[in-house]
Amino acid sequence: MLQALGLGPAEEAIYTALLARPTASAQELAGQTAIEEGEAARILLDLATRGLVAVATEAGSGTPDSTDCGPGLQTARYRLTPPSVALAPFLVEQRNALHRAETAFSMLTEQYRSTAAHPAGSVVEVVVGVEQVAHRFHQLQRGAQRELLVFLVGVPIAVPREDADVSENSALDRGVDFRVVAARNYLDGHDVARDMRAAILAGLELRLADSLPLKMVVSDRERAMVPLDMADSGGEPSAIVVHRSGLLTALVHLFEREWAQARPLYTTPTGVRAESAADQQPTEGELEVLALLLAGFSDRRAASQLGVSIRTVERRTRRLMDLAGADSRLQLGWHAARAGWL
Numbered sequence: 001m002l003q004a005l006g007l008g009p010a011e012e013a014i015y016t017a018l019l020a021r022p023t024a025s026a027q028e029l030a031g032q033t034a035i036e037e038g039e040a041a042r043i044l045l046d047l048a049t050r051g052l053v054a055v056a057t058e059a060g061s062g063t064p065d066s067t068d069c070g071p072g073l074q075t076a077r078y079r080l081t082p083p084s085v086a087l088a089p090f091l092v093e094q095r096n097a098l099h100r101a102e103t104a105f106s107m108l109t110e111q112y113r114s115t116a117a118h119p120a121g122s123v124v125e126v127v128v129g130v131e132q133v134a135h136r137f138h139q140l141q142r143g144a145q146r147e148l149l150v151f152l153v154g155v156p157i158a159v160p161r162e163d164a165d166v167s168e169n170s171a172l173d174r175g176v177d178f179r180v181v182a183a184r185n186y187l188d189g190h191d192v193a194r195d196m197r198a199a200i201l202a203g204l205e206l207r208l209a210d211s212l213p214l215k216m217v218v219s220d221r222e223r224a225m226v227p228l229d230m231a232d233s234g235g236e237p238s239a240i241v242v243h244r245s246g247l248l249t250a251l252v253h254l255f256e257r258e259w260a261q262a263r264p265l266y267t268t269p270t271g272v273r274a275e276s277a278a279d280q281q282p283t284e285g286e287l288e289v290l291a292l293l294l295a296g297f298s299d300r301r302a303a304s305q306l307g308v309s310i311r312t313v314e315r316r317t318r319r320l321m322d323l324a325g326a327d328s329r330l331q332l333g334w335h336a337a338r339a340g341w342l
Contacts, residue, residue, distance in 0.1 A: 010035055014043045015052065015080070023056040023077040044078050052086045053078045125241040126228075133227075133237050140219040140241075141167035144176050147311065149218040149255045152182040157227075157237050168199060177311055178204045181255070181262045183212040187272075197267045206272070207262035216251060224251045260322060282320055282341055289316045291342055294333055 007015060013033045018024055024032075026041035033040070047053040056079040080086075127136050141148060148171055171178055180199075187193055187208070200206055218224040228238040242248045265272045282290065285306075292302040299317070303310045317329070324335035336342055 010039065011043055011047065014040055015047065018053065018078060018080055023079045025075060025077050027075075044076075048078065052081055054081050123243050123245045123247065125243070126238065127225075127241060128236055128238040130237050133239050136239070136241055137217065137225060138167050140217055140223055140225055141171055144171055144219040145174070146220050147177040147218075148179070148220075149216075149252065149259075150178075150180045151212045151214060151216040151255065151258070152180060152186040153212050153215045154183070154185055168204065169202065172199075172203045177309060179255075179259060179315075180204060180206045181209050181212060181258050182206060182265075184208060184210055193272050196265065196272045200265065200267050200272065206265045207259060208265050209258055209262040212258060213254070216255070218248075218252060218255060221248070221252055224248050226251070260318070264319075282323060283316075286316045286320050287341060289313055290320055290332075290336055293317065293329065294336070294342070 010033075013035060014029050017029050017032045021028075026044055027037055029035070029044070030037040030040040035043070044053060048055060056077045127133050168178070182196070187196070196206060215227050216224060222244055224242040225239050226242065228240060242251065285308075288306055289302055292305060293299075297305065299310050299313045303313045306313070317332075320336075321327075321329075321332050324332050324339070326332040326335055
């Protein structure tokens with residue numbers, strides 16, 4: 001927990017152990033944390049130098065100093081400096097470092113966009129080799145701030161499913177809007193249904209299609225990655241990374257079309273199941289959106305009221321219109337009343 005503020009694992013162990021005591025000696029903390037006593041004494045001295053702990057009392061005549069780890073240092077008793085005082089400068093420094101990193105990121109991104117006015121060659125980037133393909137895949141998923149759109153087809157080649165799950169979980173933890181359309185043959189793999197169930201429970205939205213034209217991941221509608229035929233790269237996995245362009249717009253439209261036609265997947269006690277035509281009913285979240293829209297709320301006000309993004313409201317509204325076969329929100333309201341949705 002405290003490593004983000006610059007404390008190492010051993011320092012954090014000593015610090016948190018002291019947190020539960022009014023005062024403690026290096027010997028007592030060593031016994032509690034399984035850290036060697038001399039090392040515990042050195043860590044306490046370092047924490048005291050940094051203002052995180054203070055010497056409460058000393059037994060014996062020894063006086064702690066930076067060059068002596070003898071009896072005086074080990075028999076001294078330490079107490080925590082109030083965390084609200086001691087840790088505040090570390091937190092401020094971390095925030096400042098993050099702000100500097102964000103500023104540098106923005107400057108580099110803008111410089112890249114303006115360099116050479118994006119010649120045609122910069123629209124598509126070819127990546128060849130397992131390591132390079134996997135690296136770019138993780139870059140796209142870990143760099144997403146708002147949205148990820150994914151097509152899953154067949155057996156993974158360059159990026160094992162367990163590695164993809166790590167990036168997927170990271171995106172979901174950041175609150176990224178994550179939508180996936182999986183081809184039926186993707187669910188044939190061992191334990192895939194179980195993994196998909198866990199992903200849905202974590203917030204991923206998943207739909208099933210009988211087939212898909214390609215594998216794909218789109219990050220923030222800024223970049224996309226599409227595999228190439230392995231025969232074109234001497235048998236090695238390869239892919240193209242597509243930057244903002246008409247081609248990227250076409251890939252996003254392709255995703256939205258397949259998403260609208262695919263069937264939602266829901267969790268079961270052991271895996272997932274596809275929604276059948278007979279039980280295509282609005283979800284609780286979709287009915288909440290519908291109620292607010294019929295009450296005259298705008299998409300923005302509905303999103304604020306429900307604590308979700310505007311994109312989520314738009315997506316739920318779109319699915320409601322698909323279920324109702326409606327071309328307008330007025331028709332949607334008429335169908336909702338007729339079907340008894342509310």
